[in-house]
Amino acid sequence: MDILQVAKRANVSTATVSRVLNGFPGVREKTVARVRRAIAEMNYVPNPNARSLRVGRTRMFGLIVSDVNNPFFPELIDAFEALAAAEGIEVIFTHTNYDPRRLHNCIRRMIERSVDAIAVMTSEVEEDSLKEAINAGIPVVLMNQRAMAGKYPNVLVEYTTGFREALEHLLALGHRDIGFIAGPQSLNSARGRKDAFTAALRDHGLHVRSEWIAIGDMRVEGGRKAMDALLARNPRPTAIVASNDLMAVGALQAAHASRVRVPRDLSIIGFDDVPIASMVHPPLSTIRHPRREVAARAFECLWKIVQGREIAVDQPLHPHLVIRNSTAPPAGAKRR
Amino acid sequence: MDILQVAKRANVSTATVSRVLNGFPGVREKTVARVRRAIAEMNYVPNPNARSLRVGRTRMFGLIVSDVNNPFFPELIDAFEALAAAEGIEVIFTHTNYDPRRLHNCIRRMIERSVDAIAVMTSEVEEDSLKEAINAGIPVVLMNQRAMAGKYPNVLVEYTTGFREALEHLLALGHRDIGFIAGPQSLNSARGRKDAFTAALRDHGLHVRSEWIAIGDMRVEGGRKAMDALLARNPRPTAIVASNDLMAVGALQAAHASRVRVPRDLSIIGFDDVPIASMVHPPLSTIRHPRREVAARAFECLWKIVQGREIAVDQPLHPHLVIRNSTAPPAGAKRR
DNA sequence: CTGAAAGCGCTTACAG
DNA sequence: CTGAAAGCGCTTACAG
Numbered sequence: 121m122d123i124l125q126v127a128k129r130a131n132v133s134t135a136t137v138s139r140v141l142n143g144f145p146g147v148r149e150k151t152v153a154r155v156r157r158a159i160a161e162m163n164y165v166p167n168p169n170a171r172s173l174r175v176g177r178t179r180m181f182g183l184i185v186s187d188v189n190n191p192f193f194p195e196l197i198d199a200f201e202a203l204a205a206a207e208g209i210e211v212i213f214t215h216t217n218y219d220p221r222r223l224h225n226c227i228r229r230m231i232e233r234s235v236d237a238i239a240v241m242t243s244e245v246e247e248d249s250l251k252e253a254i255n256a257g258i259p260v261v262l263m264n265q266r267a268m269a270g271k272y273p274n275v276l277v278e279y280t281t282g283f284r285e286a287l288e289h290l291l292a293l294g295h296r297d298i299g300f301i302a303g304p305q306s307l308n309s310a311r312g313r314k315d316a317f318t319a320a321l322r323d324h325g326l327h328v329r330s331e332w333i334a335i336g337d338m339r340v341e342g343g344r345k346a347m348d349a350l351l352a353r354n355p356r357p358t359a360i361v362a363s364n365d366l367m368a369v370g371a372l373q374a375a376h377a378s379r380v381r382v383p384r385d386l387s388i389i390g391f392d393d394v395p396i397a398s399m400v401h402p403p404l405s406t407i408r409h410p411r412r413e414v415a416a417r418a419f420e421c422l423w424k425i426v427q428g429r430e431i432a433v434d435q436p437l438h439p440h441l442v443i444r445n446s447t448a449p450p451a452g453a454k455r456r
Numbered sequence: 457m458d459i460l461q462v463a464k465r466a467n468v469s470t471a472t473v474s475r476v477l478n479g480f481p482g483v484r485e486k487t488v489a490r491v492r493r494a495i496a497e498m499n500y501v502p503n504p505n506a507r508s509l510r511v512g513r514t515r516m517f518g519l520i521v522s523d524v525n526n527p528f529f530p531e532l533i534d535a536f537e538a539l540a541a542a543e544g545i546e547v548i549f550t551h552t553n554y555d556p557r558r559l560h561n562c563i564r565r566m567i568e569r570s571v572d573a574i575a576v577m578t579s580e581v582e583e584d585s586l587k588e589a590i591n592a593g594i595p596v597v598l599m600n601q602r603a604m605a606g607k608y609p610n611v612l613v614e615y616t617t618g619f620r621e622a623l624e625h626l627l628a629l630g631h632r633d634i635g636f637i638a639g640p641q642s643l644n645s646a647r648g649r650k651d652a653f654t655a656a657l658r659d660h661g662l663h664v665r666s667e668w669i670a671i672g673d674m675r676v677e678g679g680r681k682a683m684d685a686l687l688a689r690n691p692r693p694t695a696i697v698a699s700n701d702l703m704a705v706g707a708l709q710a711a712h713a714s715r716v717r718v719p720r721d722l723s724i725i726g727f728d729d730v731p732i733a734s735m736v737h738p739p740l741s742t743i744r745h746p747r748r749e750v751a752a753r754a755f756e757c758l759w760k761i762v763q764g765r766e767i768a769v770d771q772p773l774h775p776h777l778v779i780r781n782s783t784a785p786p787a788g789a790k791r792r
Numbered sequence: 793c794t795g796a797a798a799g800c801g802c803t804t805a806c807a808g
Numbered sequence: 809c810t811g812a813a814a815g816c817g818c819t820t821a822c823a824g
Binding site: 165173197211214255372 | 499501502503504505506508509514516524525527530531533534537541546547548549550551565567568569570591592676705708709712731732734735736737
C-alpha cells in the first residue's frame with residue numbers, strides 16, 4: 121500500500137493522493153502542495169498494474185509491423201512511438217516476419233497484455249486475426265488494406281499519385297519504353313503497387329508490355345534477378361520503375377554488373393525512399409512513402425477511438441516523387 | 457472476477473483454476489481437464505495486471521537503444537525480442553536518440569511501467585540514470601561500457617580482434633599506408649573503436665600517422681567529408697578503415713565523386729556489417745559486429761538475474777572481418 | 793474540499 | 809488434491 125504511505129506523510133487520505141496524482145480539480149492548493157512534497161520526498165512512483173486493474177485500461181498500445189529489419193519500418197515505429205510517448209502511452213511492438221500465422225500470434229499476445237488498441241501496420245492482413253482483437257474489445261487500425269477499408273479504420277495511401285509523378289518525370293525526360301519490377305502477386309501490397317503503376321501508365325495512353333514486367337521478391341536479391349531478366353529483353357525498356365527501393369537497389373547492382381550505366385543507359389526509379397535509396401551510387405530517384413504520416417494518422421485514429429471521440433474518414437495520403445540521380449533522358453534522345 | 461466465472465463453470469475454486477493456469481503440479485488430471493475445457497469454452501484470458509499486482513513482476517523487460525533509425529539496431533532489437541517472446545516476456549523499447557538526458561527519461565518510463573529488467577544497449581551511458589533503475593530494484597545490463605564493466609553486468613565486444621583481422625587482410629594485400637575515419641572523440645564508443653584500431657596498428661609495428669586519421673559524425677555525410685579530407689593528403693593512404701559502415705559508405709561516395717576507383721585505387725573497410733554494407737557498389741568489406749549475440753547475452757544475463765540465478769562473467773564477443781569487394785592490392789603493388 | 797470503503801482479478805500461504 | 813480468504817495498490821462513487 122504505497123499510496124497509503126504517501127497519504128500518511130501528507131496527512132490526507134489515499135483518495136486525495138490519487139486525485140493529486142491524476143490532476144483532478146477541486147483539491148485545495150495547499151493540500152496539493154503537501155501531497156506533492158510527500159510524493160517527491162518518498163520518491164513515490166504509482167503502480168501501473170494496480171491502476172490498470174482498477175481502471176481497466178493499460179495505457180499501452182500494440183504496434184504490429186511486418187519486419188523490423190526492413191528499412192521501411194523503423195521510421196514508422198519511431199513516429200508512432202514518439203506520438204504515443206507524448207500522450208503517456210507505452211507501445212509494445214511485434215512483427216510478423218510477413219507470416220500471416222504470426223499475425224494471429226502477435227494479436228494474441230497483445231490481447232494477453234490487454235493493450236488498449238492495436239495498430240496493424242503490416243503489408244498483409246488476415247481478417248480472422250483482427251476479429252479476435254475486436255471480440256476482445258480492442259480497437260484496431262490498418263495500413264492501406266483496401267479490401268477491408270469499409271470494415272476497419274484504415275490509413276490509405278494512394279500509390280497512383282506517386283507512380284503518376286514518376287511516370288510524368290520519365291515522360292518529360294523523353295522515355296516511352298518503361299519497365300516495371302513488381303513484387304510477388306500473392307501479396308496484397310505488391311498487387312496494389314503493380315495495379316497502381318499500370319493504371320498510371322494507361323492514363324498516359326501507354327501500352328503495358330507484359331515482357332517488360334518482371335517479378336521480384338521485394339528484396340535486393342529479387343531486384344537483381346528481375347533486372348537481369350529485363351536486360352535480356354529485346355527491345356529493352358529505357359527506364360525501370362521498381363515497386364520498392366530494395367529491388368531498385370538490386371536492379372542497380374544488376375545494371376552495374378552488366379556494364380549498363382545508370383542513368384546514362386538506363387533510368388531507375390524506386391519506391392518508398394528508405395535511407396539506402398540515397399546511399400547507393402547513383403542516389404536513387406524514388407517515390408517517397410509518407411510513413412511518418414501513416415504512423416501519425418494511425419495513432420491519432422486509435423487515440424480518438426480510445427477516448428470515445430468521433431473518427432473522421434481521412435483523405436488518403438499521397439506518396440511523392442523525389443528526384444535524385446538515377447534518372448536521365450534515354451540514350452541518344454532529345455528532351456521533348 | 458473473471459477467474460471466478462471459470463471456476464464456477466468448472467465447479468472448482470479460483471485457487472484451482474489459478475493452479476491449472478500456472479501449471480502447478482498436484483492437481484488431479486480430471487480436474488485439470490475440466491478447468492481447461494471451461495477456459496477454452498469461455499475464451500478466457502487472464503488479466504495480466506491483476507497477476508502482476510499480486511506477484512510483483514510484470515514479465516516485461518525494457519530495451520533501450522540509441523536510435524531505431526540506425527541500421528545497427530533493428531537486428532539487435534529483433535533478436536532480443538524473439539528471445540523474450542520465447543520466455544513469455546514482453547519488451548517495451550525506447551531510444552535515446554543519442555541524447556544522454558533522454559536515457560534518464562527512458563529509464564524513468566521503464567520504472568513507471570515497472571519492468572522486471574532493463575537492457576541499456578546505447579553507445580553512451582550516463583551512470584546517474586542507471587542508479588535510478590538500481591534504486592528501484594530493477595536489474596540492468598549494458599553493452600560494452602568498459603568504464604563500468606566492474607559495476608554493472610556488461611556485454612563486452614572486443615573491437616581489437618576485428619581491427620586486427622582487417623589490418624592483417626590489408627597487409628596481406630600489400631597495403632602499408634592505412635588511414636582511419638574515426639567518430640567524434642567525445643563518444644565513448646567512437647573512442648573505443650579508434651583506440652582499438654591504433655592498438656592493432658601498433659601491434660603490427662605500423663606508425664600511426666595523425667594526418668591519416670579524419671573524424672566524422674558516424675553518419676554518411678561525415679564519412680564523405682572525412683574522406684574528402686583524407687583524399688587531399690599527400691601522400692595519401694592506399695587503404696581506409698572506417699569506424700562504422702555508414703561512414704564507410706560516405707567514404708565510398710566521396711571516392712566516386714573524386715573519380716577514385718574502389719578498390720582499384722583505394723581499399724575501404726567498414727565496421728558493423730549493417731545491411732547497406734552489402735548493398736552499395738562495390739559491396740563493402742567490413743568487420744561484422746556480433747549484435748545478435750550481444751542481444752542474446754544481454755537477455756540471458758537479465759533472465760538469469762530475474763530468476764535469481766548466478767550470472768557468470770562472460771568472455772567478450774569478437775567481431776570478425778567479412779571480405780567483400782571493396783579491398784584489393786594497392787595500385788601497382790605486388791602481393792607479398 | 794476531503795475521507796471511508798468497496799472492489800478491480802488475480803495468487804498464495806494456510807488449513808484440511 | 810482442493811478451497812476459503814486475505815491482500816497486492818490503486819480509483820471512484822458516495823457521503824458529508
